Amino acid sequence: MSYEKVMQAKNFIVGTKQTVKALRDGNVKEVLVAMDAAPMVTAKVIDTAEELNIPITYVDSMKSLGKACSIEVGAATVALTH
Secondary structure (H helix, E strand, C coil): CHHHHHHHCCCEEECHHHHHHHHHHCCEEEEEEECCCCHHHHHHHHHHHHHCCCCEEEECCHHHHHHHCCCCCCCCEEEEEC
16 A cells, blocks of 8 residues: 555655655655645645656545654645655
8 A cells, every 4th residue: 555655665755845845856756645635735746746757646545644654643745755
């Protein structure tokens, strides 16, 4: 499952603003997007990742994505970095 990718990753970035910045800096190898996040929150990340041909993996839950990142709150997006 995709949540395992996050738990096993050594380097990742949580949050939409930080993910967009990392994408533009060329530091991202894959983006995970929670399907239950508001589209207006995730749209910029999705658009930027598609523009840069970075793979996007959709996961079911912000809560589970946040938990996989070892944070107490949900995460709309996570970037797996190099």
